[in-house]
Amino acid sequence: MVKSAKILAVGGAHIDRRGQVSGPYVPAASNPGTMREDVGGGVFNALRGMVRRGLSASLLSVRGGDAAGDTVSRAIAEAGVADLSAVFLDRTTPSYTALIDREGELIVGFADMALYDLAFPKQIRRSKIRQEVAAADAILCDANLPSAALQGLLSLAAGKPVFAIAISPAKVTRLIPVLDGLAQLFMNRREAVVLAGVHADAAEREMIDGLRCSGLSSGVVTAGGGPVLGFDSTGAFSILPPAPRKVADVTGAGDALAGATVAALLRGLPLRQALREGVAAATLTIESANAVPEFSPASFAEALALVPDAREVA
Numbered sequence: 001m002v003k004s005a006k007i008l009a010v011g012g013a014h015i016d017r018r019g020q021v022s023g024p025y026v027p028a029a030s031n032p033g034t035m036r037e038d039v040g041g042g043v044f045n046a047l048r049g050m051v052r053r054g055l056s057a058s059l060l061s062v063r064g065g066d067a068a069g070d071t072v073s074r075a076i077a078e079a080g081v082a083d084l085s086a087v088f089l090d091r092t093t094p095s096y097t098a099l100i101d102r103e104g105e106l107i108v109g110f111a112d113m114a115l116y117d118l119a120f121p122k123q124i125r126r127s128k129i130r131q132e133v134a135a136a137d138a139i140l141c142d143a144n145l146p147s148a149a150l151q152g153l154l155s156l157a158a159g160k161p162v163f164a165i166a167i168s169p170a171k172v173t174r175l176i177p178v179l180d181g182l183a184q185l186f187m188n189r190r191e192a193v194v195l196a197g198v199h200a201d202a203a204e205r206e207m208i209d210g211l212r213c214s215g216l217s218s219g220v221v222t223a224g225g226g227p228v229l230g231f232d233s234t235g236a237f238s239i240l241p242p243a244p245r246k247v248a249d250v251t252g253a254g255d256a257l258a259g260a261t262v263a264a265l266l267r268g269l270p271l272r273q274a275l276r277e278g279v280a281a282a283t284l285t286i287e288s289a290n291a292v293p294e295f296s297p298a299s300f301a302e303a304l305a306l307v308p309d310a311r312e313v314a
Contacts, residue, residue: 004054004055004056005055005056005137005138005263005266005267006055006056006057006058006135006136006137006138007047007050007055007056007057007058007136007137007138007139007140007262007266008057008058008059008060008132008133008135008136008138008139008140009043009044009046009047009057009058009059009060009081009139009140009141010043010059010060010061010120010124010129010139010140010141010142010145010149010153011041011042011043011044011061011140011141011142011143011144011145011165012040012041012042012043012044012061012094012096012113012116012142012144012167013039013040013041013043013044013059013061013063013072013075013076013085014039014040014041014061014063014068014072014093014094014095014096014113015037015038015039015040015068015071015072015093015094015095015096016037016038016039016040016041016095016096016097016098016251016252017035017036017037017095017096017097017098018035018036018037018038018097018098018100018251019033019034019035019097019098019099019100020033020034020035020036020099020100020101020102020104021033021099021100021101021102021107022034022102023102024102025101025102025107039071039072039075039076040096040251040252040255041061041094041096041142041144042142042143042144042165042167042255042258043059043061043140043141043142043144043165043255044059044061044075044076044079044081045252045255045256045259046140046165046255046256046258046259046262047059047079047081047140047259048079048081048259049255049256049259049260049263049281050140050259050260050262050263051079051080051081052295053259053260053263053264053277054263054267055263055266057080057081057082058081058082058083058084058132058136059076059081059082059083059084059085060084060085060086060123060129060132061085062085062086062087062088062094062115062116062119062120062123063085063086063087063088063091063093063094063115064087064088064089064090064091064092064093064094064115065087065088065089065090065091066092066093068092068093068095069087069093072085072093073085084128084129084132086119086123088115088119091115091118091119092112092115093115094111094112094113094114094115094116094144095111095112095113096109096110096111096112096113097109097110097112098110098251100251104286105224106251109168111168113144116144116145116146117146120144120145120146120149121146121148121149121152123149124145124149124152124153124156125152129156130156133153133156133157133160136160137160137161137266138160138161138162138163138183138262138266139153139157139160139161139162139163140162140163140164140165140258140262141153141162141163141164141165142164142165142166142167143164143165143166143167143168143171143172143174143175144167144171145174146174147174147175147176147177147178150164150174150175150177150178151177151178154178154181154182157181161183161184162178162181162182162183163182163183163184163185163186163258163262163265164178164182164184164185164186165185165186165187165254165255165258166185166186166187166188166191166192166195167191168191169190169191169193169194172187172191172194172195173194173195175195176195176214176215179195179214179215179216180215180216180217182216182217182218183218184218184219184220184261184262184265184271185216185218185219185220186219186220186222186254186257186258186261187219187220187221187222188221188222188223188224188254189207189221189222189223189226192207192211192219192221193207195210195211195214195216196209196210196211196213196214197210197213197214198210204227204229204236204238204313205236205313205314207221207229208229208231208236208313211231212231217232217233218231218232218233218271219231220257220258220261220271220275220278222253222254222257222282225241225243226240226241227239227240227241227311228240228241228257228275228278228279229313230271230272230275230310231313232271234270234271234272235312235313236312236313237272237310237311237312237313238310238311238313239275239276239279239307239308239309239310239311240308240311241279241282241283241307242279242283242306242307242308244283244286244287245287246287252285253282253283253285253286254282256278256281256282256284256285257275257278257279257281257282258278259278259281260277260278260280260281260282261274261275261277261278262274263277264277264278272309272310275310276304276307276309276310277304279307280300280303280304280306280307281300281303283303283306283307284299284300284303
């Protein structure tokens with residue numbers, strides 16, 4: 001599509017807290033474990049990986065005027081991302097708290113993100129944002145934006161590719177009014193089931209047909225360690241992720257997949273090849289204790305070599 005692409009990301013950049021149980025998880029009881037805190041958020045996690053893949057990036061988010069907001073601000077600067085975010089001095093910075101089991105799988109997540117719903121629609125109407133959208137080669141957003149803000153953003157994009165991250169089954173419905181305007185939507189199987197209107201155990205073809213009927217022309221569906229589905233105008237396919245050497249934490253793996261895939265698409269690769277790079281980035285994330293791991297070109301190439309070619313979906 002373009003070389004040295006400039007991408008504008010609009011969406012979540014907040015505090016991520018991850019508590020991991022050290023033994024077998026026991027519901028409705030005290031569970032020993034560890035808690036760590038990082039800066040995350042759907043588009044911000046994806047954006048950091050995209051910068052490492054050579055893209056120039058700007059971020060519009062919203063945060064409070066508290067210590068957590070200062071932490072988010074520093075993380076954005078350290079990532080080499082231009083910060084266009086608005087700060088609300090009398091509000092609390094959004095946060096996401098995840099409880100994961102000792103194998104790294106999510107038990108439950110808790111999102112305290114009222115500021116996103118309150119502030120994003122107005123932010124999209126800022127003249128500065130219109131200028132930034134006009135200057136960008138592509139847009140990345142997530143469903144932390146309410147539907148009104150998503151529709152406003154798509155209107156501003158005026159034909160530029162807009163990529164989106166579904167965030168959760170509860171929030172993915174916010175994207176329904178703009179599905180036909182998206183260049184690509186990244187979602188997990190639970191989110192895809194909501195959009196496709198199919199049973200949780202639906203076959204690959206049934207899932208893809210349902211997503212196409214919803215208005216989506218191109219998408220990616222992850223399923224933990226199962227095959228990653230992809231579809232676009234050329235057809236439908238799946239890629240089986242390689243088994244990670246270790247599972248440190250699955251948090252952020254889907255965002256990493258989205259970021260690396262979009263970066264590859266913007267270099268001109270077709271989705272079948274671009275998604276292999278996304279799977280490699282997700283694998284490195286799962287193997288790392290960090291939501292966005294540090295990796296060298298050599299380690300990324302090593303991970304990519306283990307990702308099989310796409311298999312056509314019958």
